[in-house]
Amino acid sequence: MKPIVRFAPSPTGFLHVGGARTAIFNWLIARKLHGKFLLRIEDTDRQRSTEESIRQILEGLNWLGLNWDDDIVFQSARNDRHKEVVEDLLANDHAYRCFCTPEELESKRLYAEQHKINKRYDGTCRKLSREQISEFLERKMPFSVRFKIEEQKTEFTDLIHGRHQTDLTDMDDFIIQRSDGTPVYQMAVVVDDHDMGVNLVLRGDDHLSNTPKQILLYKALGWSIPQFGHLPLILGKDKTRLSKRHGATSVQEFRNNGILPEALFNFLCLLGWNPGQEQEKMSREEIIDLFEVNRINHTPAVFDEQKLAWLNSRYMVEMPFDQLLFHAEKWCKDNQYSLRPDEEERFMFYLKIIQVRSKTLTDLYDFLKIYFDSPQIYDEKGVQKYFKKEGVSELLKKLRGTLSSLDDLHFDAIDKLDGLIRQFAAEHNLAAAKVIHPLRLALTGRTESPGIFELMHILHKDKVISRIDSAVDYINNL
Ligand code: GLU
Numbered sequence: 001m002k003p004i005v006r007f008a009p010s011p012t013g014f015l016h017v018g019g020a021r022t023a024i025f026n027w028l029i030a031r032k033l034h035g036k037f038l039l040r041i042e043d044t045d046r047q048r049s050t051e052e053s054i055r056q057i058l059e060g061l062n063w064l065g066l067n068w069d070d071d072i073v074f075q076s077a078r079n080d081r082h083k084e085v086v087e088d089l090l091a092n093d094h095a096y097r098c099f100c101t102p103e104e105l106e107s108k109r110l111y112a113e114q115h116k117i118n119k120r121y122d123g124t125c126r127k128l129s130r131e132q133i134s135e136f137l138e139r140k141m142p143f144s145v146r147f148k149i150e151e152q153k154t155e156f157t158d159l160i161h162g163r164h165q166t167d168l169t170d171m172d173d174f175i176i177q178r179s180d181g182t183p184v185y186q187m188a189v190v191v192d193d194h195d196m197g198v199n200l201v202l203r204g205d206d207h208l209s210n211t212p213k214q215i216l217l218y219k220a221l222g223w224s225i226p227q228f229g230h231l232p233l234i235l236g237k238d239k240t241r242l243s244k245r246h247g248a249t250s251v252q253e254f255r256n257n258g259i260l261p262e263a264l265f266n267f268l269c270l271l272g273w274n275p276g277q278e279q280e281k282m283s284r285e286e287i288i289d290l291f292e293v294n295r296i297n298h299t300p301a302v303f304d305e306q307k308l309a310w311l312n313s314r315y316m317v318e319m320p321f322d323q324l325l326f327h328a329e330k331w332c333k334d335n336q337y338s339l340r341p342d343e344e345e346r347f348m349f350y351l352k353i354i355q356v357r358s359k360t361l362t363d364l365y366d367f368l369k370i371y372f373d374s375p376q377i378y379d380e381k382g383v384q385k386y387f388k389k390e391g392v393s394e395l396l397k398k399l400r401g402t403l404s405s406l407d408d409l410h411f412d413a414i415d416k417l418d419g420l421i422r423q424f425a426a427e428h429n430l431a432a433a434k435v436i437h438p439l440r441l442a443l444t445g446r447t448e449s450p451g452i453f454e455l456m457h458i459l460h461k462d463k464v465i466s467r468i469d470s471a472v473d474y475i476n477n478l
Contacts, residue, residue: 014250015060159229258362375445442471
């Protein structure tokens with residue numbers, strides 16, 4: 001049977017990496033076995049659901065390349081259908097109206113607590129006669145709807161955790177519809193999964209305790225029960241549940257930090273899934289090929305940021321050039337930078353140089369800024385070390401004089417620039433480093449950069465001269 005799976009986020013915040021991993025595993029199963037990956041937005045909590053969160057979730061899924069099949073289902077639009085199914089359960093005596101007020105329920109709960117007896121709902125409204133119900137309805141008394149638990153236990157086989165048995169003797173006849181007519185999560189999720197044809201529910205461990213109730217509903221409705229699999233939690237390095245305290249936790253944050261979608265995708269796949277091989281950097285196709293639900297661990301996975309950083313740097317370094325160019329061009333466009341035709345070749349050369357130095361896209365963009373912008377600020381330590389030195393301003397001024405007398409073509413040959421700087425240093429009885437360090441700071445504002453001669457070639461004469469001028473002004477005002 002082809003798997004019909006779904007991702008069913010509640011749009012109450014960002015797309016958390018835990019949610020993203022659930023989405024990825026579902027997507028992988030669907031793609032591997034040519035099934036369907038459906039998306040349902042569980043927006044029934046009107047107070048906490050936001051449009052912005054829906055936008056973030058969709059953007060995050062798209063960014064990770066998790067395309068879904070069919071139209072998105074919005075749970076809030078299905079309220080009538082949920083009510084209809086609750087009516088069916090009432091009609092078939094699998095559910096009953098509960099007219100107990102919150103105050104009554106609370107005092108019963110307190111009584112049970114004080115007398116150390118079972119706190120389970122005492123079933124007052126289970127025993128109402130038809131006449132009583134009609135009378136209460138006529139009096140327009142508010143009611144919720146409870147599911148009638150008849151069994152002693154329920155069990156199912158979880159794809160990840162194995163056999164799971166629940167004792168129902170202590171379980172309340174749980175509410176399936178609130179007094180305002182809205183369905184509770186358990187009800188809505190079962191109706192929606194059934195109507196969407198979902199035959200495999202793969203979701204977080206936090207839902208494990210909901211599954212027995214959902215199975216009871218499936219049985220009462222005479223619907224076929226999907227398979228269930230519950231993914232273990234994701235923990236931080238200190239083995240507590242991954243949260244804001246551990247740093248970035250949303251897909252958006254990793255994206256903003258310059259992580260590549262293919263790296264995050266690959267990394268999240270390895271969180272709890274064992275590919276059965278040493279190699280960890282794998283393409284999407286390789287992962288689809290290797291993915292098996294029975295290789296998902298049943299113990300929690302630890303989120304190792306350093307491993308993500310390592311994986312990302314490998315993706316950066318091994319990125320095909322056209323992709324690198326795509327990222328660079330997009331950044332230029334977004335930041336309104338453009339190139340003159342005569343700059344293109346040098347820019348491509350620069351891209352290759354900075355690729356190996358970039359561990360993230362943020363690093364790459366940072367290097368691109370060096371190309372387009374004269375330094376706005378100079379590294380503080382660099383200023384102390386190289387600019388606040390006797391004679392530096394004069395030295396740079398002289399160098400400027402030498403460079404400006406060269407013709408443009410001289411800047412095309414890196415080795416010539418190398419020879420020239422070394423000769424200039426020798427003429428001033430200086431080690432080359434004494435010229436190179438302040439020059440680097442003048443050209444980039446930083447103490448570290450790609451090779452200085454390559455940089456001079458890439459920036460070319462006009463930019464080199466004007467940046468030295470700015471640095472000399474800066475030094476003179478120190
Ligand atoms: N909406 C639920 C959540 O975001 C998921 C429900 C489910 O997967 O059954 O946790």
